[in-house]
Amino acid sequence: MTTLFDTMTGSVTQLINPGQETFSLYVCGPTVQDRPHLGHGRIVATYDLLRRHLQHKGLHVNLVMNVTDIDDKIITRAAEESTSAEEIASRYEAIWWETMDQLGVDRPDATPHATEWVQAMIVKIAMMIDAKAAYVVEDGVYLRIASVPHYGLLTKQDFDHLQPGNRVEINQSKESPLDFALWKRVEAHEVGFASPWGYGRPGWHTECVTMSIELLGTTFDLHGGGMDLIFPHHENELAQAQVLGAPFARHWAHVGFVEMNGEKMSKSIGNTLDLTEAVRGFGGRAVRLAYLRAYYRSPLEMSEATLNDALASLNRIDNFLERGPFGQVEADTLATFVDALDNDLDTPTAFSLLFDQVREGNTRYDQRQSGPAADTAATVYAMLDWLGLAPTTEDLFIPPEISEAVEARQQAKQRRDYAQADALRAVIEAAGFAIFDTKDGTELRKDRRLATDESLDATSSLDS
Numbered sequence: 497m498t499t500l501f502d503t504m505t506g507s508v509t510q511l512i513n514p515g516q517e518t519f520s521l522y523v524c525g526p527t528v529q530d531r532p533h534l535g536h537g538r539i540v541a542t543y544d545l546l547r548r549h550l551q552h553k554g555l556h557v558n559l560v561m562n563v564t565d566i567d568d569k570i571i572t573r574a575a576e577e578s579t580s581a582e583e584i585a586s587r588y589e590a591i592w593w594e595t596m597d598q599l600g601v602d603r604p605d606a607t608p609h610a611t612e613w614v615q616a617m618i619v620k621i622a623m624m625i626d627a628k629a630a631y632v633v634e635d636g637v638y639l640r641i642a643s644v645p646h647y648g649l650l651t652k653q654d655f656d657h658l659q660p661g662n663r664v665e666i667n668q669s670k671e672s673p674l675d676f677a678l679w680k681r682v683e684a685h686e687v688g689f690a691s692p693w694g695y696g697r698p699g700w701h702t703e704c705v706t707m708s709i710e711l712l713g714t715t716f717d718l719h720g721g722g723m724d725l726i727f728p729h730h731e732n733e734l735a736q737a738q739v740l741g742a743p744f745a746r747h748w749a750h751v752g753f754v755e756m757n758g759e760k761m762s763k764s765i766g767n768t769l770d771l772t773e774a775v776r777g778f779g780g781r782a783v784r785l786a787y788l789r790a791y792y793r794s795p796l797e798m799s800e801a802t803l804n805d806a807l808a809s810l811n812r813i814d815n816f817l818e819r820g821p822f823g824q825v826e827a828d829t830l831a832t833f834v835d836a837l838d839n840d841l842d843t844p845t846a847f848s849l850l851f852d853q854v855r856e857g858n859t860r861y862d863q864r865q866s867g868p869a870a871d872t873a874a875t876v877y878a879m880l881d882w883l884g885l886a887p888t889t890e891d892l893f894i895p896p897e898i899s900e901a902v903e904a905r906q907q908a909k910q911r912r913d914y915a916q917a918d919a920l921r922a923v924i925e926a927a928g929f930a931i932f933d934t935k936d937g938t939e940l941r942k943d944r945r946l947a948t949d950e951s952l953d954a955t956s957s958l959d960s
């Protein structure tokens with residue numbers, strides 16, 4: 497049984513119905529105004545893990561992730577750089593997907609862009625006005641919260657006693673402080689679209705409710721995002737769905753914050769670490785491992801130390817996999833690992849099982865039990881594959897010229913030509929390999945410390 501914490505019920509619930517074959521998932525995507533930060537990467541990596549987990553279990557997953565390519569922040573940035581909003585949006589969207597590729601994230605099945613769905617949003621807004629749940633005023637169209645049957649289901653707040661100005665802006669044209677804009681009128685020279693209520697732009701909450709319903713239907717399995725989206729974004733999507741008569745998401749899931757020095761990471765407090773830089777400096781697999789080994793709902797501290805530690809853990813795994821060929825996957829061990837992920841994506845337990853196997857496998861190699869060690873290696877590889885962390889051939893591959901240099905160095909040592917042996921060691925190390933002389937012979941390992949100029953840039957920005 498696959499379970500997940502549902503923000504709506506406030507408890508861990510069964511995610512998949514018996515006999516269910518498909519799983520529809522909508523995750524709020526990026527506003528493409530800047531490079532992604534570490535908080536974004538955590539959300540995307542978590543849903544990528546959930547998607548892979550369900551796929552491994554045989555479900556067909558349909559993942560929709562929207563791209564907000566029109567927004568005040570994009571327009572502001574375009575003005576600052578004397579360029580168009582389209583240029584800003586396409587530049588940062590390209591960086592977003594390249595970075596997510598490096599993080600080992602599979603592309604979504606659909607990535608609807610807000611600018612391509614404005615007509616569908618206009619249709620939904622008209623339906624809400626017809627239902628007397630939205631009203632037109634001078635500066636746009638607003639949803640009337642008083643007409644929403646159950647407002648506050650996700651947030652679990654008593655909004656009747658909410659003070660105006662506390663978390664909601666005061667706007668004289670609104671009937672109530674909680675009412676929110678479905679359509680905002682803008683001046684003719686600004687970026688906008690024609691509508692029955694004047695030239696303007698749709699609200700962000702309307703974007704997501706429209707694209708999720710249009711692409712996944714009036715009801716779908718899971719709506720996800722970061723915890724900062726619960727209010728107002730998801731509460732307001734749900735409010736519109738109620739007014740539109742859509743049952744909407746069966747379950748809601750939210751990923752915890754990434755913190756630095758105990759503070760939540762967000763653009764507004766300026767302690768963001770650029771995900772693109774982190775991936776460049778530590779490698780996408782190390783960053784992914786740093787995200788996934790923590791329970792997804794807990795706050796996650798990210799620092800140079802946590803990323804270095806993740807890289808060291810990854811090296812430990814890869815060094816083990818390099819010790820020999822793969823045998824047969826140990827089915828019972830893999831099943832225990834899968835059970836942990838089925839239990840509300842309990843990745844801390846899953847990773848602890850994985851590292852137990854690495855330890856066990858190393859012991860088997862040390863005791864010259866190459867058959868059992870090969871089976872452990874196959875099992876570890878299967879776990880990594882399940883997590884989207886499997887090494888590529890490139891990650892593990894030792895080029896023939898390096899193997900030959902190791903062999904030549906051994907021979908040089910045997911004939912006591914230490915100058916030649918040292919010269920060959922230098923060649924091997926320059927190619928990015930570390931060499932260890934043990935009582936059992938010479939061991940060669942890929943040196944995965946990425947001590948490049950680029951990684952030094954990334955680490956220095958971690959300190960600031």
Ligand SMILES: [Zn+2]
Pocket residue numbers: 523524525704729
């Ligand atoms: Zn959204």
